[in-house]
Amino acid sequence: MATTFKTIGSGDVVSQRSLLNEAIPITGSIVSGTYSEGTTATNVKNYSHGMFQSVYDYPYLSSSANHIFDLTTGLAPSSLLSGTADRTQQPKKINLYNQMAQVLMGFDYTGSVQLFDEDGDITSGGTKLKECMFINFSRLLQKDEIKKGSFNLQLGASASYGSSSATEFSSLITIQDTNADTTFKVNSPTGEYGILYGTGSALGANSKVGLLFYQAGVAVITGSVFQYHGVTSTLASASMEMNENQEDFNTTLTGSTIDNISDNFRHRMYNLSFNNTTELNSSVYFCRANNNEFNYSSNTTYLSSSKLRVKNNSTDIPLSYITTVGLYSADNELLAVAKLSEPLQKDPTTEFVLKVRLDY
Numbered sequence: 001m002a003t004t005f006k007t008i009g010s011g012d013v014v015s016q017r018s019l020l021n022e023a024i025p026i027t028g029s030i031v032s033g034t035y036s037e038g039t040t041a042t043n044v045k046n047y048s049h050g051m052f053q054s055v056y057d058y059p060y061l062s063s064s065a066n067h068i069f070d071l072t073t074g075l076a077p078s079s080l081l082s083g084t085a086d087r088t089q090q091p092k093k094i095n096l097y098n099q100m101a102q103v104l105m106g107f108d109y110t111g112s113v114q115l116f117d118e119d120g121d122i123t124s125g126g127t128k129l130k131e132c133m134f135i136n137f138s139r140l141l142q143k144d145e146i147k148k149g150s151f152n153l154q155l156g157a158s159a160s161y162g163s164s165s166a167t168e169f170s171s172l173i174t175i176q177d178t179n180a181d182t183t184f185k186v187n188s189p190t191g192e193y194g195i196l197y198g199t200g201s202a203l204g205a206n207s208k209v210g211l212l213f214y215q216a217g218v219a220v221i222t223g224s225v226f227q228y229h230g231v232t233s234t235l236a237s238a239s240m241e242m243n244e245n246q247e248d249f250n251t252t253l254t255g256s257t258i259d260n261i262s263d264n265f266r267h268r269m270y271n272l273s274f275n276n277t278t279e280l281n282s283s284v285y286f287c288r289a290n291n292n293e294f295n296y297s298s299n300t301t302y303l304s305s306s307k308l309r310v311k312n313n314s315t316d317i318p319l320s321y322i323t324t325v326g327l328y329s330a331d332n333e334l335l336a337v338a339k340l341s342e343p344l345q346k347d348p349t350t351e352f353v354l355k356v357r358l359d360y
Contacts (some may be wrong), residue, residue, distance in 0.1 A: 004294070017143055018278065019279055023273045025273045026068060026272060028271050043057065044056070050089065051096060052258065053326060069138055071266065072134050072258055074094070074095075074100060074131075081130075087254050094108050096134070100132075100134055100220070101116060105189075112261060116130075116132060119195060120195060127204050129210065131223035131224075133265050134221075143278045145192075147274065148177065149174075151176060151180075151196070152175070152272070153175040154172050156224065156268045161244065161264075162166050171200050176196070176197060176199075178206070183215070191213070192215060194214070209242070210222050226249040240268075242264040245275070265330040284355060285327065287355075291350065295317075295347055320345065321343040321344065321345055322338060322352070323343045323345070336356075
């Protein structure tokens with residue numbers, strides 16, 4: 001325990017921020033379930049509540065399995081697909097949409113849930129995304145956030161649905177957050193988000209197909225991505241077949257369970273990749289030991305019979321060996337300890353500046 005303290009001034013502290021990025025590639029074979037052994041996708045987990053589906057990089061019962069993301073779908077109450085007819089899991093789909101929207105988009109001045117907006121400009125109205133697929137990435141993959149401009153999702157765009165990958169993936173749609181590092185939006189309760197653009201023969205060029213929330217780690221894909229050229233999100237035109245029954249997206253969304261819709265969506269995923277971001281905040285403390293400071297030790301073994309062990313003669317200058325730097329609070333409570341790689345000899349003829357870095 002130190003008996004002498006030295007105050008660290010504001011000029012002795014420097015704050016730093018570093019961003020570390022890691023590439024995350026997710027192949028279609030893992031997502032589709034063909035990675036698993038047998039006919040059952042053991043790396044895909046369904047739940048009794050039927051509200052979302054979890055995808056792992058390995059059979060989920062294995063101790064080495066890592067959770068990749070959750071899949072679910074939702075309908076806005078004002079969607080043309082949200083009717084009074086008997087439609088499969090409609091209350092759950094509406095509740096899921098409202099839940100995701102109120103968390104990611106927040107509420108307007110009347111207290112109503114904001115709908116997902118195609119271009120992120122909420123105040124000016126515009127096209128709303130009312131039929132959506134939600135990809136919720138695990139914290140293990142996204143870390144602190146998804147790096148802006150790195151998101152890339154490829155979906156099979158062939159009109160026909162078949163048992164072989166060649167059928168769905170004969171043509172592809174590529175979805176990216178193009179130029180998001182300079183055009184991202186900040187009007188979300190969860191932080192920053194970007195516009196997802198889709199390109200491909202089934203969409204044309206740079207169609208707005210969703211939103212990507214970077215800190216929340218959620219991708220919102222509009223149902224109109226499965227529509228042909230320029231069709232709006234009312235889903236009123238021909239769609240890609242979504243299952244073996246040759247149903248289009250409209251029929252699948254209203255007549256299938258969330259688990260089945262998630263299965264069909266995964267079956268269309270060819271490739272998915274992005275870079276995650278880990279934010280490291282650092283405080284660097286410059287601890288200065290001037291020539292007349294810290295030349296004695298508070299260690300009880302420093303003295304022997306009231307004499308300094310490190311002095312042979314009374315005329316020798318005092319000296320000490322610095323091995324540790326302690327950072328204390330204003331009331332002298334020890335908060336952090338830094339160890340030197342080797343002891344530094346200190347006497348009245350020497351001065352040191354020791355740089356202590358705290359990462360958090």
